[in-house]
Amino acid sequence: MNRLERRKCDICGKLIQPFGYMKLSDGNMCTDCAKLLSPMLKNRQGADVDYIKRHVEYRKENEKKLKQFNPVTRYGYDKKIYIDSKMFAFLVTNKLEKDIAAGNPDIIPLVQVKSCETEIREHTPKGVSEDDVSKDVSLYDFIVTVKLESEWFDEIVVSLNGERIRGRDNRIYKKCESDAKQLKDTLMPDQSFSASIPERKSHNVYRL
């Protein structure tokens, strides 16, 4: 046997195939274990065996907790932010409520939320004249950035709308605007927010 054939996964202990592994700072992990990690995991580069082992344990606990997760509120279209007000936690997924556990989305306790920024990004198509601008041909994205105090995650960035919204005078724009404001209030309940017209802080970006 050569060295590659004898190599074991330092997370699950199974023999790993040549090339079918990922390097950790002090060991190796098989691709099956790599699939268990959250896609949002921070400090993945240079992670050590202990960090990944604890993270995998956390992911298994998360999977169990999802059975108790009972969303009372949902925000967004493509990516959805579900809130469980009893568990005092939220999660982000593109799945509908009946499939909420698919992919083991991370349940984030609200106490871990450090900040929640919402912004509207305006994209004006190239070659648009001043006249066209007044007709509101722009496309809009509603972006929510949640910064976290967590061992596993730094921040979550969510586009509430998915496909860009054409113009402001439509149902989807208004729903996203309302969702963004409510979401900020829900995730940061101690901070008052302004329901007035968003302030334009920089070119083409509105913060709510």
Ligand SMILES: [Zn+2]
């Ligand atoms: Zn493994």
